[in-house]
Amino acid sequence: MAQKGALEGIKVLDLTRVLAGPYCCAILADMGADVIKIEQPGTGDDARFFNPFKNGESSYYMNMNRSKRGITLNLKKGKDIFLKMVESADVVVENYRPGVMKKLGLDYEELKKVNPRIIYAAVSGFGQTGPYSQWPGYDLIAQAMSGIMSVTGEEDGDPTRAGGPICDAVGGLTASIGILAALQYRNKTGIGQMIDISLLDSAVSIMTIINQHYLVDGRIPQRRGNSYESGAPMESYRASDGDIVLAVGNDKMWKKLVELMEMPELLEKPEFATVHKRVQNRIACKEYIEQWSQQRTVDELVKIMIDTGIPAAPIYNIAQVCNDPHIAGARNMFTEFDHPVAGKVKVTNTAIRMSETDACVKCPPPVLGQHNDEVYKEVFGFSEAEVEDFRKAGII
Amino acid sequence: MAQKGALEGIKVLDLTRVLAGPYCCAILADMGADVIKIEQPGTGDDARFFNPFKNGESSYYMNMNRSKRGITLNLKKGKDIFLKMVESADVVVENYRPGVMKKLGLDYEELKKVNPRIIYAAVSGFGQTGPYSQWPGYDLIAQAMSGIMSVTGEEDGDPTRAGGPICDAVGGLTASIGILAALQYRNKTGIGQMIDISLLDSAVSIMTIINQHYLVDGRIPQRRGNSYESGAPMESYRASDGDIVLAVGNDKMWKKLVELMEMPELLEKPEFATVHKRVQNRIACKEYIEQWSQQRTVDELVKIMIDTGIPAAPIYNIAQVCNDPHIAGARNMFTEFDHPVAGKVKVTNTAIRMSETDACVKCPPPVLGQHNDEVYKEVFGFSEAEVEDFRKAGII
CATH class of the missing domain: 3.30.1540.10 (formyl-coa transferase, domain 3)
Incomplete structure (x- = not known):
């Protein structure tokens, strides 16, 4: 856990909830970024209420928020506090519906005024632009509209979803790539930028060679059980x-x-x-x-x-996966931490093996507001009295 | 096409074939890296023989190799030529079976002797280590052993694969993340490293919350049609x-x-x-x-x-996806280039929308050895006579 990470020194403000956004930030955190998860005071991320639980703590949440520190902040009442944090941050990630951050006065245009180097990644169902941008996005919606369901299942069966949250996951991976590429550009030029990731775009983009059959031949690929278009047996x-x-x-x-x-x-x-x-x-x-x-x-x-x-x-x-000597053993794809409430919990590791800076789960996920004191005071320089005032006013 | 890319100035030697590796490098190329695809003289990437075709050119290959330049090189006969190129390269990506590059005398240990800053990414079915590392890897193998098939399909039906090459795609995305994180680390420290990406690890890693049910509760998630574990309807x-x-x-x-x-x-x-x-x-x-x-x-x-x-x-x-006004229109998820042999061809775009350095298809994929002269001479400084000798000896 004391290992060096590839992204050490990169400070990420993580406003995301549930899956795609938190997954993106968990990958950055596993690679050494200082990811500060910011949650609504009192309730926190919706995923804190998703099963399965251990000692009352959601392991859905725990899996997606390991390696992060956690603070609380009401973005409406605490807008100025957030802007102060943005001044010294490198990356902001949010997955609100397009327009919500603008209403809060915290969209990219506002944030870059206080920090032109900021990299702002927005993860949404349909993206920031286009006729469906206001449609609500879920993994299932992206599976349906990307055509993934249309080509999954038996030939004579119904459209079938892939049985994991694959569009959420691919959206998170795609957002990570955008953020890291923007960091590379900023290293050279000093210029930040906004990254606009859509779950649906991400799902469409992985269908590559399937789309190609229609784009080139005009043929619409169909469900074909477990067989492939380009190889047999x-x-x-x-x-x-x-x-x-x-x-x-x-x-x-x-x-x-x-x-x-x-x-x-x-x-x-x-x-x-x-x-x-x-x-x-x-x-x-x-x-x-x-x-x-x-x-x-x-x-x-x-x-x-x-x-x-x-x-x-x-x-x-899934039991065979979790107990396989190659996957769970040699490849270390499951990793355990000791959570202050839940005790010992195993989660799925990232798949990024690096010889100098291996990605790994650094620490357990935060309980709600666990790092308020250390983060507000030590990282962002607010005084003891200020933090006490925030707390009394219900801002944090 | 004249737009600036986030990864401009990054030189990538792409030794990969078929899907996961080429996809990783296509993403880097769409983001502005100078990706030089290196193929076997005479035959090239196996994917050149995969359908669908246009004017005899594989659009499977075209989709995965757009935005790259292409050269030919026999790695056995041309080992020294490759090592010369590595001296000034930033990234090498290969997807041979573990051990093949070592046999060629071109594994990471050898490459870092000529360039300690090199970032070397190996993409394989099962990773460089562990009891199954020599097993051959395909998308279907990763779908089967990651548990994805076990949770995809009808409750009373058989295990079903997800109907696109999702494990290949996720392997490619994961490799891109590793490479970009390693670049960030190298910017700070000057130190390169080796990245070891396995299709199976990548597939297991996206099953996050599904694995969690077993890891925490000991319950083995089953196929459940199109319904979800954590929400209904x-x-x-x-x-x-x-x-x-x-x-x-x-x-x-x-x-x-x-x-x-x-x-x-x-x-x-x-x-x-x-x-x-x-x-x-x-x-x-x-x-x-x-x-x-x-x-x-x-x-x-x-x-x-x-x-x-x-x-x-x-x-x-898939036809509805390719013609949707949001996906194909506003979000520009399909893009066309003019290929010297195939003519106008549409392919699927990357999903990474960036305000300063938008990822986009820069140029058509290469025909076999198309850029031998410009790359060997202008990029790597070989003389006219040397290149002629390579050609006569069947090295390129």
């Missing part, structure tokens, strides 16, 4: 005790698979002669593979496939 | 002509919805009294909503919901 297959996935990406691997299955006749079949043909005839191809795979267990199959150099994997449930 | 609902999604995140919105549906009796029902109760009784809740929603079209429903302040959205197919 590449989907899930039945074993005797569950399912596995195979990802046979080229002719060389296909040849290896056919040899392994002892079905040399498949190499003679014109319908499987190229990747493109195997994509077209994937159902017939799957039938041959399952004749063989259904005779073997998941463990047997994965072992012989990997030994033969064929990409294969078990389909893990 | 929040899933898809039938309209008269299709489906919509609703994301009713709190009691206030629930009250608005009930008023809109003219079903005040629902507010009296104890089984819908809190978010948690509505999650538990979501199927009963859905039946009430569909009694009402099935009488109306998707367009009618979305309009009245949004007007009432209830988060709702249509479920778009």
